[in-house]
Amino acid sequence: MKKVLVSGAGGFVGARIMTQLADRYELCSFPKGMLAAANETAVQEHICRTQPDVILHTAAISDTGYSEKHPEESYRANVLLPLWMAQAAKRAGAKLICFSSDQVYTGLNENGPFAEEQPLCPANVYGRHKWEAEQRVLSALPDAVMLRATWMYDLPGYGLPIRGNFVLNLLTAAMRQQTVRFSCHDYRGITYVREAVEKLTQAMELPGGIYNFGSENDCDMYETAMRACEQLNIRPDIEKQDWKRSLRMDGSKLRTAAGSGFSDLQTGLMQCLRDYGLQM
Numbered sequence: 001m002k003k004v005l006v007s008g009a010g011g012f013v014g015a016r017i018m019t020q021l022a023d024r025y026e027l028c029s030f031p032k033g034m035l036a037a038a039n040e041t042a043v044q045e046h047i048c049r050t051q052p053d054v055i056l057h058t059a060a061i062s063d064t065g066y067s068e069k070h071p072e073e074s075y076r077a078n079v080l081l082p083l084w085m086a087q088a089a090k091r092a093g094a095k096l097i098c099f100s101s102d103q104v105y106t107g108l109n110e111n112g113p114f115a116e117e118q119p120l121c122p123a124n125v126y127g128r129h130k131w132e133a134e135q136r137v138l139s140a141l142p143d144a145v146m147l148r149a150t151w152m153y154d155l156p157g158y159g160l161p162i163r164g165n166f167v168l169n170l171l172t173a174a175m176r177q178q179t180v181r182f183s184c185h186d187y188r189g190i191t192y193v194r195e196a197v198e199k200l201t202q203a204m205e206l207p208g209g210i211y212n213f214g215s216e217n218d219c220d221m222y223e224t225a226m227r228a229c230e231q232l233n234i235r236p237d238i239e240k241q242d243w244k245r246s247l248r249m250d251g252s253k254l255r256t257a258a259g260s261g262f263s264d265l266q267t268g269l270m271q272c273l274r275d276y277g278l279q280m
Contacts, residue, residue, distance in 0.1 A: 003050075003053050003054070004025040004028070005094070006029045007055070007057045007085065009058075010161065011161065012161055012162070012193065013058045013152070013197065014029070014059070015160050016193055016194060016197050017058070019158070021197065024201065028050060030043055030046060035209045040084045044084065047089065050092075052092065054204050055085055057081075057098040057099065059081065060077055060078070061077040061162075064125075066124045068125045071223055074125055074126060074129050082136075084239075086136075086141040087113060087244075089144070093182065094211060096141055096143075097147065098137055098144060098147070099149050100131075102149065102188060102189065102212075102247040103122065103124060103147060104131045105118070105127070106123040106127045106245065108126070109213060110246065112248030112249070113216065113245045114212075116211065116253055119130075125229075138208065143207075145203055145207075146210045147203060148212050148213055148249060149191070150189035151188060151191070152190075152191050152211070154189060154193045154194065154272070155167065159217075163187070170228060174232075174236040177236075180225070180236055180240060180241050181238075181239045182221040182224070183221055183241040183243045184222040184223070184247045185244040186246070187245070188217065188223040189214045189217045189248065190215060190224065190265055191262060192263070192270070192272045193271065195263060196213065202258040205258075212250060214249065214262055216251050216261075217265055217270060222241070231266060232273075
């Protein structure tokens, strides 16, 4: 049984890894709160003591607004920490799986979908830091796997941490009779987090490199929200906006390398509802 060290084990993705994959791997984590203050030496010493076969690095500052206001904190969490993980993984002989983000595609004028080789010019601090992390991690450890993740969703339950996400935001707006706003010129993938966690078992076997990692979506976000509401049988007030952005990703590389890709939004949402007993 492989020994897998998980960073960010108390977070949105990490906590689900710790429960969902517990019967398939020997899972361990960093001490709670350690990575928020640890220096490079402390991180490397912990990995050396643990001697994992695989490191799943999910810890990050993923709030784009916070990163914009606190770029130094973002740089440490989103660039330096992944680099330290890569250097320690190399010394320990461990496979590193590191989460990046679809935010690296901000600033592009085309609608996509974008392949991993697309020239980039990220328009926000978070995207720029994730892009730099990809380059520095792969320079230090070419066998590392960098996963450009989409916006992920889940529902509250099972004692797991939850945060605002696409589906939860729609349900909350419908329940509280609030208005939500989506642009008809905004494109991005949205992924059921439990499917993403399941796909990590395949990611551990991938050759080193960058992979778009999540559900593909050809619809704009306004249309995506309307379709999701129909599937959820809810009717929040959805206001159409017209600002432009595209984070659409081409999943061909992952499908070829792993032998399968992600479900589309409708299929993923149906599985989410079944998992929570909300749909037969």
